[in-house]
Amino acid sequence: GExxxxxxxxxxxxxxxxxxxxxxxxxxxxxxxxxxxxxxxxGPQFIIDIRSNMDKRQGQRVTVLLNKTVKHLSLQIAATQPGDSAVYFCAESLGGNTPLVFGKGTRLSVIA
Amino acid sequence: EPEVTQTPSHQVTQMGQEVILRCVPISNHLYFYWYRQILGQKVEFLVSFYNNEISEKSEIFDDQFSVERPDGSNFTLKIRSTKLEDSAMYFCAGTYTTNEKLFFGSGTQLSVL
Incomplete structure (x- = not known):
């Protein structure tokens, strides 16, 4: 269990x-x-999103990768800065108005 | 950039008391949500609200909870008789259309003593 x-x-x-x-x-x-x-x-701040018909999406300094075969999502942050230190949550939904279900979170610590 | 505003930022209450948490969503949003986060844990869905009625609610959202959008501006979460385990950070969120990112407020920290 979790x-x-x-x-x-x-x-x-x-x-x-x-x-x-x-x-x-x-x-x-x-x-x-x-x-x-x-x-x-x-509160949680939006970083980037992706729909199931895509496997990659890029934003400013961030990239999200989706692997539906193994149900895996990743967030890549380029040139990490001290201001990136935070807890990062992924969330999923079935689409439409169904609620977001959040994952457990990962704490990112940036060492200057 | 428009923001979701929540008041109060902190609320301390005695067990058994009623609390009302208030939110002013972004003005053009149509879908509204309450989530909560117990310290150190993940963000949990409570309820979604659209067109002046509840769209969906979780098991957490029992008869002690209610939501209202009384005046087209505010969106409130009421807990009728608080329990110790209701202590958490409560977040209001909204979006203009479905299947899009939610904008979250900064939360109300509820402490039940």
């Missing part, structure tokens, strides 16, 4: 390096996927 509590997976990267955050999603019927960044004491 682990709960304060023990989030943590990824530590050097400033300037690329970061890859991974997420295994649960429902093969999910049609829409999204990455959020959450800084301490704040």
């Amino acid at each position: 682990s709960v509590g304060l023990h989030l997976p943590t990824l530590s990267v050097q400033e300037g390096d690329n970061s890859i955050i991974n997420c295994a999603y649960s429902n093969s019927a999910s049609d829409y996927f999204i990455w959020y960044k959450q800084e301490s004491g704040k």
Whole structure:
């Protein structure tokens, strides 16, 4: 089963390096996927999204990859900066007005 | 950039008391949501609201919870009789159309003593 509590997976990267955050999603019927960044004491902030008919989408310094065969989603951050330090959540939905289901989150720590 | 506004930022209440958490969504949004996040855990869906009625709700959203959009501007979450386990950060979110990104507010931290 899932682990709960304060023990989030943590990824530590050097400033300037690329970061890859991974997420295994649960429902093969999910049609829409999204990455959020959450800084301490704040609400989730949108980073990038992707629909199931795509396998890659790029934004500014970020890329999302979707592998539906193994139900895997990843977020790549290029040239990671100290301001990227946060908890990153993936979320999935079946599309339409169905609610987003969030994953457990990964804490990204950027070492200056 | 327009924002989702939530008040209060912190709410402390005694067990058994009623609380109302308030949200002002972005003005052109049509679909509204409440989520909560217990400290250190993932964000959990509570309820979605469209066209002045609940679209979907989770198992968490029991009879103690209710939502309202009383005046076309505010969107509220009421917890009728709070329990210790209701302590969490509650987020309001909205979107203009379905299957698009949700915009989240900064949350209300509810502490039930």
